[in-house]
Amino acid sequence: MSWRLGFIGAGVMAETMIAGVLFEGVLTPDRVVASDPHASRREVLTETHGIRTVASNVDVLDCELIVLAVKPQSLTKVFAAIAGRIPADTQVLSIVAGAPIRSLQAGLGHQRVVRAMPNLPCRIHRGMTVWTRAEGVHGERIAEVLRGMGEEMVVDEERHIDRATAVSGTGPAIVAEFVKSMLEASNYIGMPRELSREAVLATLIGTAEMLKRDDDLHVAELIDAVTSPGGTTSRALQVLKQGRMGAVVTESIDAAYRRCGELGDDLEERLKES
Numbered sequence: 001m002s003w004r005l006g007f008i009g010a011g012v013m014a015e016t017m018i019a020g021v022l023f024e025g026v027l028t029p030d031r032v033v034a035s036d037p038h039a040s041r042r043e044v045l046t047e048t049h050g051i052r053t054v055a056s057n058v059d060v061l062d063c064e065l066i067v068l069a070v071k072p073q074s075l076t077k078v079f080a081a082i083a084g085r086i087p088a089d090t091q092v093l094s095i096v097a098g099a100p101i102r103s104l105q106a107g108l109g110h111q112r113v114v115r116a117m118p119n120l121p122c123r124i125h126r127g128m129t130v131w132t133r134a135e136g137v138h139g140e141r142i143a144e145v146l147r148g149m150g151e152e153m154v155v156d157e158e159r160h161i162d163r164a165t166a167v168s169g170t171g172p173a174i175v176a177e178f179v180k181s182m183l184e185a186s187n188y189i190g191m192p193r194e195l196s197r198e199a200v201l202a203t204l205i206g207t208a209e210m211l212k213r214d215d216d217l218h219v220a221e222l223i224d225a226v227t228s229p230g231g232t233t234s235r236a237l238q239v240l241k242q243g244r245m246g247a248v249v250t251e252s253i254d255a256a257y258r259r260c261g262e263l264g265d266d267l268e269e270r271l272k273e274s
């Protein structure tokens with residue numbers, strides 16, 4: 001337990017990761033440091049988690065693992081402050097949406113870079129993080145840190161991070177939109193609010209849990225199991241098909257995927273300009 005973990009940017013996601021790492025006992029608070037321009041954020045993190053906080057990004061560079069947790073538009077400012085100053089052995093883990101490894105390496109002047117895409121349920125330790133690494137990066141420490149927020153999966157191909165950004169990163173909003181529609185529909189047919197909330201959420205969690213627990217259970221089999229000839233489910237599914245639900249979900253996720261590519265292109269452009 002001798003290594004140190006540093007954060008550049010101490011916002012929502014940094015705090016989520018810090019809480020996970022401390023909760024899982026991966027590190028003690030004295031091994032964690034975070035930098036942020038806002039004194040109020042620094043105070044909150046020190047008071048809540050007992051970690052050290054600093055105003056300058058340079059003061060986290062002595063950590064063995066540094067997490068980049070700023071918004072995409074703040075990246076070039078971070079590069080300007082720390083480029084070429086990171087020790088060669090240090091691992092840098094970026095959770096910045098859309099920032100490709102090659103741009104991070106070029107901007108930081110550093111090779112050992114990992115790119116990860118966590119999602120919102122990481123806040124309750126039920127998240128999903130998909131990650132990939134540059135050549136020569138050992139993943140054990142990274143996996144340990146990410147497991148503090150839920151499930152993690154490493155992939156070889158970087159394009160899968162853009163895909164995960166669209167599916168699991170954007171996914172909580174898409175699922176929440178579906179939950180909202182289910183709640184509105186329950187209201188429409190006269191179900192009491194409290195009952196609707198319980199019925200919709202328990203159905204969602206139960207169905208997902210069933211699929212997750214049984215690798216051999218295909219989604220189509222589950223649908224077939226609740227669809228009897230001439231029954232209620234068959235009527236409901238027919239209406240979803242008429243509304244092109246499957247096609248609309250595909251278009252929505254594809255739009256998020258394409259936007260992720262655009263964010264990467266924007267960053268490359270800004271790097272060329274700077």
Ligand SMILES: NC(=O)c1ccc[n+]([C@@H]2O[C@H](COP(=O)([O-])OP(=O)(O)OC[C@H]3O[C@@H](n4cnc5c(N)ncnc54)[C@H](OP(=O)(O)O)[C@@H]3O)[C@@H](O)[C@H]2O)c1
Binds near residue numbers: 009012077
């Ligand atoms: N939130 C999510 O669910 C989620 C999921 C997956 C990935 N991500 C990614 O995680 C990253 C962080 O997201 P977040 O929601 O945690 O953002 P956030 O709450 O805005 O946190 C970023 C923090 O970094 C600070 N900052 C800005 N410039 C800085 C600099 N040069 N040096 C140090 N700190 C700086 C920000 O200050 P200012 O407010 O002044 O800019 C802010 O306090 C984003 O790139 C996002 O794409 C987020």
